Amino acid sequence: MKPATLWLLAAPHVQASRTRAALVAAGTAAAGGLVLVTVALFRVPAFALPPRGSTERYSVTYDPGYASIVTSAETRIGVATAVLLVAATALVLAWQAVSSGSARRQRRDHALSTAGATPGDLRRLGAVEAAVAGTIGGLLAGPVYLLLWFLLGPVQPATSRLLPSLAPADLTAWACVVAGSAALAAAAGARAATRRHRRPLSGWWWLALSVVALAGMVVLPQLGQGDRQLQVVLMSVAVSLLLMVALAGGASWARAKARRMSRRGGTTDLLAAGGLRALAGPAGRAAGVLLGVGLTVGVATVMLGNTLRQTTDLGSDGHLTGIVLAAVAAGLAALAGLATIALAALDDLLTNRRGLAAMAAVGADLALVQALQRRRLRAATIAPLVTGLLVGGLGFGALTAGGEPASRSDAWPLVVVAPAAVALLLLASAGIVRLLSGRTREAIDPANLRVA
Amino acid sequence: MSTVELSGVSHAYGRTQALSDVSMTVEPGEVVAVTGPSGCGKSTLLMLAAGVLRAQSGRITVAGTDLAGADDASRARFRRREVGLVLQFGQLVPDLSVRDNVALPLLLGGHRPVEARAAADGWLERVGLDVEPDTLPADLSGGQAQLAAGARALVAGPRLLLADEPTASLDATSGRALLDLLVTTTVQAGGSVVLVSHDNAVAARADREIRLRRGTVAHQVALS
Amino acid sequence: MSLTELHLALLAGAPRHGYDIKQEHDSWFPDTRPLPYGQVYATLARLQRDGLAEVVETRVDGGPERTVYALTADGAARLRAWLAEPAAPTGAGAEEIVRKTVSVLHTGIDVGGFVARQRAAHLRRIRELQATPPGAGPAERLVREHLIAHLDADLRWLELATELLPSPDDQPTVRPDERKPA
Numbered sequence: 070m071k072p073a074t075l076w077l078l079a080a081p082h083v084q085a086s087r088t089r090a091a092l093v094a095a096g097t098a099a100a101g102g103l104v105l106v107t108v109a110l111f112r113v114p115a116f117a118l119p120p121r122g123s124t125e126r127y128s129v130t131y132d133p134g135y136a137s138i139v140t141s142a143e144t145r146i147g148v149a150t151a152v153l154l155v156a157a158t159a160l161v162l163a164w165q166a167v168s169s170g171s172a173r174r175q176r177r178d179h180a181l182s183t184a185g186a187t188p189g190d191l192r193r194l195g196a197v198e199a200a201v202a203g204t205i206g207g208l209l210a211g212p213v214y215l216l217l218w219f220l221l222g223p224v225q226p227a228t229s230r231l232l233p234s235l236a237p238a239d240l241t242a243w244a245c246v247v248a249g250s251a252a253l254a255a256a257a258g259a260r261a262a263t264r265r266h267r268r269p270l271s272g273w274w275w276l277a278l279s280v281v282a283l284a285g286m287v288v289l290p291q292l293g294q295g296d297r298q299l300q301v302v303l304m305s306v307a308v309s310l311l312l313m314v315a316l317a318g319g320a321s322w323a324r325a326k327a328r329r330m331s332r333r334g335g336t337t338d339l340l341a342a343g344g345l346r347a348l349a350g351p352a353g354r355a356a357g358v359l360l361g362v363g364l365t366v367g368v369a370t371v372m373l374g375n376t377l378r379q380t381t382d383l384g385s386d387g388h389l390t391g392i393v394l395a396a397v398a399a400g401l402a403a404l405a406g407l408a409t410i411a412l413a414a415l416d417d418l419l420t421n422r423r424g425l426a427a428m429a430a431v432g433a434d435l436a437l438v439q440a441l442q443r444r445r446l447r448a449a450t451i452a453p454l455v456t457g458l459l460v461g462g463l464g465f466g467a468l469t470a471g472g473e474p475a476s477r478s479d480a481w482p483l484v485v486v487a488p489a490a491v492a493l494l495l496l497a498s499a500g501i502v503r504l505l506s507g508r509t510r511e512a513i514d515p516a517n518l519r520v521a
Numbered sequence: 522m523s524t525v526e527l528s529g530v531s532h533a534y535g536r537t538q539a540l541s542d543v544s545m546t547v548e549p550g551e552v553v554a555v556t557g558p559s560g561c562g563k564s565t566l567l568m569l570a571a572g573v574l575r576a577q578s579g580r581i582t583v584a585g586t587d588l589a590g591a592d593d594a595s596r597a598r599f600r601r602r603e604v605g606l607v608l609q610f611g612q613l614v615p616d617l618s619v620r621d622n623v624a625l626p627l628l629l630g631g632h633r634p635v636e637a638r639a640a641a642d643g644w645l646e647r648v649g650l651d652v653e654p655d656t657l658p659a660d661l662s663g664g665q666a667q668l669a670a671g672a673r674a675l676v677a678g679p680r681l682l683l684a685d686e687p688t689a690s691l692d693a694t695s696g697r698a699l700l701d702l703l704v705t706t707t708v709q710a711g712g713s714v715v716l717v718s719h720d721n722a723v724a725a726r727a728d729r730e731i732r733l734r735r736g737t738v739a740h741q742v743a744l745s
Numbered sequence: 746m747s748l749t750e751l752h753l754a755l756l757a758g759a760p761r762h763g764y765d766i767k768q769e770h771d772s773w774f775p776d777t778r779p780l781p782y783g784q785v786y787a788t789l790a791r792l793q794r795d796g797l798a799e800v801v802e803t804r805v806d807g808g809p810e811r812t813v814y815a816l817t818a819d820g821a822a823r824l825r826a827w828l829a830e831p832a833a834p835t836g837a838g839a840e841e842i843v844r845k846t847v848s849v850l851h852t853g854i855d856v857g858g859f860v861a862r863q864r865a866a867h868l869r870r871i872r873e874l875q876a877t878p879p880g881a882g883p884a885e886r887l888v889r890e891h892l893i894a895h896l897d898a899d900l901r902w903l904e905l906a907t908e909l910l911p912s913p914d915d916q917p918t919v920r921p922d923e924r925k926p927a
Binding site: 558697721722724725726730732734739740741742743744745 | 857858860861862864865867868869871872875893896897900901904907908
Binding site: 331334335336339340343344346347421423424425426427428429430431432433434435436437515516518 | 534568571573574593594597598599600601602604606608612613614615616617618621625626628629630631632633634637673
């Protein structure tokens with residue numbers, strides 16, 4: 070295929086592919102902006118904390134210009150991890166937009182392949198399409214960073230800024246982000262256009278990997294005993310490892326969940342199980358994201374409990390900012406995770422019209438189809454969120470409690486936070502189903518049965 | 522009381538008039554064949570009688586339910602309760618296994634999954650579909666999907682069985698076997714059957730033929 | 746054989762003489778044996794004797810003298826009665842259904858009704874044949890299937906006849922002027 074032909078085919082001709090390209094660009098722009106924020110964070114002058122038990126705990130980290138959480142080397146890494154977590158979720162959303170084959174694109178690829186396009190041609194086409202959107206996203210990352218810098222820098226009171234003033238290094242970083250996002254998007258586009266018939270890893274493999282990741286979470290921080298900075302680094306590595314396993318293993322988990330629902334559940338479970346199996350990939354990614362969200366919120370909750378117990382401490386102000394930031398980051402990640410599965414559900418509505426219309430013809434009405442959609446969304450998200458909350462909250466509580474018996478009770482806000490998070494998730498899933506209701510109504514229209 | 526009663530029914534897709542001023546009845550226990558060349562409106566007629574489509578004008582009463590006045594939800598409930606539908610090409614739900622597809626009318630009707638699946642297995646055997654019940658529709662041949670669609674139509678014991686080209690993807694022998702099963706099961710239970718087909722062997726199975734031509738009734742003749 | 750009625754159909758549109766009738770017949774049924782003159786004249790004489798046709802004119806256009814025949818009221822009634830009966834639904838000897846259908850389309854006498862009756866007759870026969878008596882051997886079933894296949898072929902051919910019709914609403918019973926010139 071000649072480059073000119075690639076360009077011709079890759080240009081977004083229809084509204085659906087423009088929306089897709091916009092989502093890819095938006096996801097990369099958000100992720101790129103957050104990466105720039107992370108890079109800038111490390112330009113803030115930082116100080117290492119004195120060893121535990123020192124009487125001068127907070128005095129060294131005091132700096133008139135910046136909030137304490139970014140000037141302390143140990144918490145800064147935590148903040149960076151949280152920011153990168155949100156960036157990763159934005160990338161998951163962009164990947165979903167790249168990989169979800171809207172019905173029209175699948176038909177186009179099929180037609181091209183029938184007309185003689187080789188799998189390599191299709192891969193190149195997918196790469197070019199995604200790379201264009203990725204480059205736009207990378208360019209937009211600059212403005213996104215400027216906005217975030219403005220909000221976290223100048224807007225903040227002079228004593229609690231999170232980001233340093235702009236520097237030439239930002240430009241260099243931006244150029245790297247543009248190149249990186251273009252390359253990443255091209256790779257993602259090529260991969261999405263490759264038909265793979267991989268056998269998914271068995272449940273036992275995933276169990277083993279999860280055990281390794283969990284063990285890593287417990288063991289790695291122990292290795293750094295004494296050196297708190299190293300401990301935090303190792304902790305971040307362990308958390309990232311767990312998240313990668315969760316994101317990659319999500320699909321297998323979703324399939325297993327669908328099997329269980331189909332075998333043991335009631336009628337709604339049984340009927341929703343089919344849809345969950347069909348959307349195992351995106352549902353698994355959403356599950357992975359929500360596990361991460363649960364972990365973050367769990368840890369933040371225990372930190373909140375800890376802070377509330379020590380309200381007299383000088384550093385509580387800085388910690389509160391950190392907790393709020395973590396909660397906001399978790400909320401954004403949760404939204405992106407839900408958007409991932411909503412995007413997949415929308416794609417499913419567009420591709421699976423005849424199936425839904427057939428279901429409606431047998432006697433399912435709109436209300437029932439929507440109940441199935443809600444069930445599917447909740448099946449994929451609630452269990453991971455609760456698991457994350459409990460593991461994050463209780464695990465972090467147990468780890469930090471260490472020798473201080475008083476902090477054992479720091480997990481108490483979980484009693485309030487966990488039900489609230491679940492309630493928010495229930496509301497969000499109902500909202501998504503409501504947003505999709507127009508498309509759902511179109512999909513169950515019996516006119517779809519007439520198309521052979 | 523007739524099982525199906527259409528009077529002065531018209532329906533159009535956009536500017537294409539599919540049916541104009543059609544009137545017909547189907548009596549309890551009767552088998553009616555609706556025949557005609559492609560595009561004559563026979564599938565539209567079937568969808569209207571099933572309550573899947575809503576007539577743009579005219580009156581449709583099926584099993585005592587006035588379909589023209591019913592909203593989407595109550596027409597869906599009506600289909601679960603009264604109608605067995607065999608559509609062209611099978612039209613199974615791709616996300617559900619063959620067994621769950623067959624069990625669907627019972628599941629929607631509020632039966633327990635265990636019972637519904639047991640009933641589905643029984644009907645899969647009776648239609649002669651010899652596949653693993655957990656198979657997904659994508660792995661079935663056209664003929665197998667049609668057998669499954671037949672089982673799905675019969676599983677809830679409908680008062681009205683509506684079939685659109687029910688044997689199109691089957692060979693002559695298995696097609697006739699499925700048709701016999703659809704007709705005898707329904708009629709013995711006192712139900713009525715409407716067969717839409719352009720296959721004369723299917724039409725000959727009916728007690729009466731209603732022939733459509735360009736959206737109107739060309740003729741009606743008794744065959745029994 | 747229904748040659749008598751076929752001659753009535755050939756006369757239905759307009760009065761004709763023997764040569765015209767032969768030409769018309771041969772154009773209606775291009776695939777059958779041409780009608781011998783002797784048979785045309787013999788049949789016309791028989792029709793006249795039975796009061797089904799009458800001589801309306803004797804024409805001399807330069808050539809030999811030609812006697813022009815027309816249907817009588819009795820003849821028209823006999824033709825309608827013939828077309829009101831569908832052809833027997835038999836597998837072999839399908840000539841009759843071809844004759845009747847072609848006559849119906851040419852004369853335009855109650856085409857819709859004819860098609861309905863013919864379909865009913867054939868479908869009823871298929872229905873009988875499908876109900877294989879219990880204990881019938883494979884050979885007997887095979888004979889039945891052969892008959893069904895023939896009847897099905899007839900019906901499909903008849904469907905073409907319906908498609909040739911202009912519209913179900915505007916069918917005059919007789920349209921003599923629509924005939925093709927011989």
